[in-house]
Amino acid sequence: SKVRVVPVDRKGLDLASLTASLERFASDWLRVISSDTSIALNRIAVSHAGSGKDDLGGIVLENGRFALARRLNPVLEAGRQAGFLEFSDAEAAFRTFFGLVARDVQIRLLLGDRLELTDAAIGGDAVRATQQFLALYGAKTGPQAPRAG
Template structure:
């Protein structure tokens, strides 16, 4: 079983269980929400009995799988040393690239799909987990950068939250919803880079102190 408090959860998992969750995750990417307990057991070469012993029930398994993937994506905080405009722009562009790469990845799409499918039905909603480790984690990492830019006079805004959300919108646009709905075969590396650059340029045009360049 997995602890219910929403705190750190990568712990308390044996290596075997992690392997099983990896198998479940791969299966989730391939088959979507209509995976069966038997299929997971077969893929992971474990017994259904063990699945139920470890994760309680199907919802528990899905929950653990989502948490397991989330715990893998946790990233290091960024350095706030440099605050000039070009380094800030580079930082923003990096964030944009990373985010686009994440939301266009197979696993992100699969996880968001299953979380959306279960929205408002499962007792513990996967949507909150996905959001916490996706959009909200991004905000938590990006806001210090924005604040640093504001303190150093490179950026000007009053509310960091709305500034972040504007950046978010400029980066993501309609990409995520289209991918979730099955549109678009997938974004190439070049398209991601171009989109990130454009979004950064537009964001600086809106929130940059003065167009020094």
């Protein structure tokens, strides 16, 4: 996949490495969703949704959004256990980060808006989304015990 998650060392995790991992994920994902291939594939998937033609939407979800959650959730959980993040629901935390990264970019691209997504703009958006996420979910206490499930 083109959206990589920088591995984090659970034992030696610090805020800088957690932040770098989140920023890398965000910038990679923004590059992917703004690619011509991704835009075309998502347009086709949306046009087929509910038509009974195929399950392209399900395939896109499974290999896109759901795969991204499987990759990022261990990083979020490591950040929680290390005491840098505070949340009770990993899925809600992921969805918040996902929304902060995407904002309205993907829907605007799907609708034909010609956004100028330069490397600098994507990098700035990734940093901004990560900082906003840390402002919302940054821990105010210490390390947390692992959660079951």
